[in-house]
Amino acid sequence: MNGADLLCDALLAQGVELCFANPGTSEMHFVAALDRKPKLRCVLGLQEGVVTGAADGYGRMADKPAATLLHTGPGLANGLVNLHNARRGHTPMINVVGDHAAYHLVHDAPLTSDIDTLARPMSKWQRRIAGAGTIAEDAAAAWRAALELRGPATLILPADAAWGEIAAAVPVPVPAPVPPAPAAEALETAAALLTSGRRCGLIMTGRALRADALETAGRIAAATGAELYSQMSNARMERGAGRVPVTRIPYPVDQALALLGHLEVAILVGAADPVAFFAYPGKPSRLLPEACALHRLAAITDDLPGALSSLAEAVGAGRATPLRAQRADPAEGLPDGALTADAVCTLVARRLPENCIVVDESVSSGRVFYKLSASAPPHDYLQLTGGAIGEGIPLATGAAVACPDRKVINLEADGSGLYSAQGLWTQAREGLDVVTVVFANRAYAILQGEMRNVGVNAFGRNAERMLSLDEPPVDWVALARGFGVEAARATTVEEFAKLFEGALSTRGPFLIECLT
C-alpha cells in the first residue's frame, strides 16, 4: 500500500465519511486511493470555495469533520474564504492540501507556492506530512485537532508522501476529545452574578444554541431574570416554536448599543465580548456599556451544554419553566401584492416546513426573517459566521449532504450568491434537497446603505458601477439551469407563494429568483 491508501484508511478509522474535493495532478495518487475506498464518499465542487463551504455546512450539521481535497496553494487559496467562515464558526474539518513531491519544491515549478504560510491564517492547526510512514498519526492528529480546537485542521500532503510505498498497516483510531467543563470558580462567579440582583445577560453561541442547552438557559433565565442573547452570527441555532428563543445581537451598531445599553453584567457562554462588525468614525468598537461587568463562564471549546446545566443547578433553576416560542398562525400577517424582501421573508417564515434547515445569507434583504421565524416550526438556522460572503450556496450544499432527509432552504442575497453560484451544480449532481431563494435586488444594497452612512447620497459613475448589479441584470433562472438546477422567477407575492409551495412539495434542488 502507499501513503495515500493509509491516509484514506486513517480517515475512515476516525469515522470521516465525506470528502469534498477538487483535485489536481499532484493529488492523483490520493484520488486513486479514494477510488479504492468507496466508503469515503467524494463530492466534487467546481471551485474550491464550494468545497470548503460545503465542508463547513456538513460539519455544522453532522457535528463531525468532513475532509476536503484541495490542489496545491492556489486550490487552498480559493478555499480560504470559507475556511475563514468555518474558523469563525468553529466547524471541525480536515483539509488535505496536495503539494509537489518534497524533492521537487526546490525547483520552484510554476504551481509552487508557500502553502504553509497560506494555510496559517485560516487554520486552527496545520501540519506538513513528512512522509508516507507517519500519515496515519498525522491524520489522527488532524482529526483530533479539528474537534478539540473546533475549526479547520490542515494537512499538507506532498505527492511523494502519497505515492510512497509502505508496509500494510491498519490505523488504530484515537478517541474523540472530551470538551472540558468550566472551572469551578468561573461557575461560582457566574452564579453569584446572576443572583446579585443586577441586570444580567447570557451571551451565547456554539453548542449553547442547541435546543437542549437553550432549554437549560431558559430555566436559568426563568429562575434569575437573566436575559438570553446570542452572538450576531452563529454557526447553528436550534429554534422555532416550542424552543427557548434568544435575542440575536443586531448588526447595526446603534441598534446593538440600544439593545444592550441597560446591561450591568454580561456572562459569556462560548461567545466573545460583542463588538461591532465594522468600525465607523465616532462609534465605539465594543457594544456593551463601559460599566457592564464581563464574565466568561466558558470558552467555545468547553462543554457549553454542561456548563449551562451546572449553572442552572448552581442558581437553583431546577423546576423553573422556561419561556418558549409559541407557534404563529401560518396565515398571520401574510403579505400580498408587490414582492418585497420583507414579503418574501414573511412568506418563508410562515410556510417553513417542520425540521428544515435554514441557511441565511440574505444580508440586507433578510432583515425581518429572524424575528418572524422565531414562531415557525422547529428548524435549524445557519448563518454566515465570518462575514465573508459567498458561502450560502456551498453551506446549503454541505448541510444537505449531511442531512439527506431534511429540507434545506437557502435565503440568498444575489450579490453574495454570485461569488459561488457554481455550488448549484453540486446540488444538481448529488440530487440535494435544497430550495434556494434569491433576493434579486440587483445591487450590493448593504454597501449602498454604507455609502449613505459615509455621507454620500448621490452616486457618481464609479460608485454606481461598483455598487449596482443591474447593468446587465443577472438572469438567475438561466444561471441555475446552466448548472443543472430547475428554477423560476417570481415577481409577485402570489407567484412566489406558488413556486415556494411547489418547491417544498417536491424533492431535489430548485431555485426561485425573487425580483424585489
Add this chain to the structure above:
Amino acid sequence: MNGADLLCDALLAQGVELCFANPGTSEMHFVAALDRKPKLRCVLGLQEGVVTGAADGYGRMADKPAATLLHTGPGLANGLVNLHNARRGHTPMINVVGDHAAYHLVHDAPLTSDIDTLARPMSKWQRRIAGAGTIAEDAAAAWRAALELRGPATLILPADAAWGEIAAAVPVPVPAPVPPAPAAEALETAAALLTSGRRCGLIMTGRALRADALETAGRIAAATGAELYSQMSNARMERGAGRVPVTRIPYPVDQALALLGHLEVAILVGAADPVAFFAYPGKPSRLLPEACALHRLAAITDDLPGALSSLAEAVGAGRATPLRAQRADPAEGLPDGALTADAVCTLVARRLPENCIVVDESVSSGRVFYKLSASAPPHDYLQLTGGAIGEGIPLATGAAVACPDRKVINLEADGSGLYSAQGLWTQAREGLDVVTVVFANRAYAILQGEMRNVGVNAFGRNAERMLSLDEPPVDWVALARGFGVEAARATTVEEFAKLFEGALSTRGPFLIECLT
C-alpha cells in the same frame, strides 16, 4: 481631503487609470473617493478572482499596473489564485486591500484575519499603510515596486487611514524604474558560449518574447546556429506570420526531455532553468540534460530586449536575416465533420484576425493550437503562467479593457472556465470585445490522463465523480446568457465555423460552446 482621496490622487499621478474592484464596507471611504475621481475608471468583478485575473490581463497588455480593490482578508484570499498567476507571469499590479480601522483590530471582529500573512506568498512587495499622512509615499512605493520587481504589490489600507483627514496635498510622481542591463561578464560568457561550436539554446520569456526582441533573437540564431525556445508558459508572446517563431517547451515531461536532450548549452534570457510542471515517480524534475551548461544572461527584471541587442552585437549578428514564420494558406488543412478539439483549434488558427489577442486556457484541448497558429496573422498570445486554472475568462476581460480596439479570443477549457465564469458578466457590463470558445469535453480531461499515468485505467465511482463533469452537463449557453453574454452551441465543424465567423464580424462579448 482624506487619506482615500490622496490615495486616488497618488495612483493617478503615477498614471494608474484602472481599478478592478470588489469593495466592502471597510472600503467605503475609498469607494467614495474613487467616485470623486472619474479619471480612475472602476470595473467591477463579481468575485475577486475575476478582479485580480482582469488586472493581470490588463497589466500584460498595458505594460503598466492597474489597481485592484479587495475587501479585507477573505476578499484578498479569493483573489490570491490570480495573484499567483500574475506573480509567476511577472505582471505589475497594485492591490489595495481594505482592512478594519487599526484600533478595531484588537477586538477581533468576525471579518478580521491576518491579511499581512495572507498577502505574503503571492505578493512581490507589500506594506500596511500606517496612516493617512503617508499614503502618497506608500502608493508611489507600491507602483515602483510593481514595476521594478515585476509582480503584484499589495497595500493594506486600514479604514481609518482611508477616512483620516489630512491637509490638501498634490502627490509628486516618482519616475519609473529603469530595468538594469545584464552584467558585462554575463554578456561575454553568453557570446563565448554561442560561438563555441556547442549546441546552444536560448530559453526566453518576459519581454524577450515581444516582436522586436524576437527579431533580435532571430538574428542571433541566424548568426550562431542557436535554437530559440520559450518557457512552457509565458505571460505574453508576440507571434504569428512575419515574426520570429520560438519553440515552446512542452508540458509532458517525456516530450520536453526529448526536445532538449541534445542541448550542450542553455542561455537563460529572463527564464528559469526549465523544470517539470509536476513531479512524477521515476522522472527527473529538471528538463535539461545533466551535462548541459547553464548560463543566465539576464533575469526577468532586467532589460531583456536590451540584453538581446547587446548579445547580437557581441556575436556579430548585425546583418543576419532571421527565420520568420510564413503565413499559412487560410484554407490549409481545414477540417470538416465531427467537432473535435483539434478541429476547433485548426479553425481558430486559420481564421485568426490580424492583431488579435489570444488567451489560451484550453489545457488539454488546445494541444495543437500553438503550432498551428505560428503561421496565423500576427497576434499576442497570453498563457496561464502559474498553472492555477480559472484565469482565462478574467484574463481575457482585462486584456480587452486594456486594448478596446483589438479582438480578444479566449480558448477556454470547460473545467477551468467554471472556476470564474462570473467574469463573463464583467465582459457584458463593459461591452468588451471577447469571443470565448469553450471546449466542452465535460471532464477534467487532463486529470483523467494523469490518472492513467498513475496506472489507473478503470475508474470507480469516486474517481469518476471527481474527474467527470457530465452529470449533469453544464449548459454554457444558459450560463453565459445568465451573465448577460450572448452565446450559442456548436456540435459540428460547420456550425462552429459559422458561429466563429459571426462572432468575429460583430463587436462585443460572445461565447461559443463547442461540444468536443
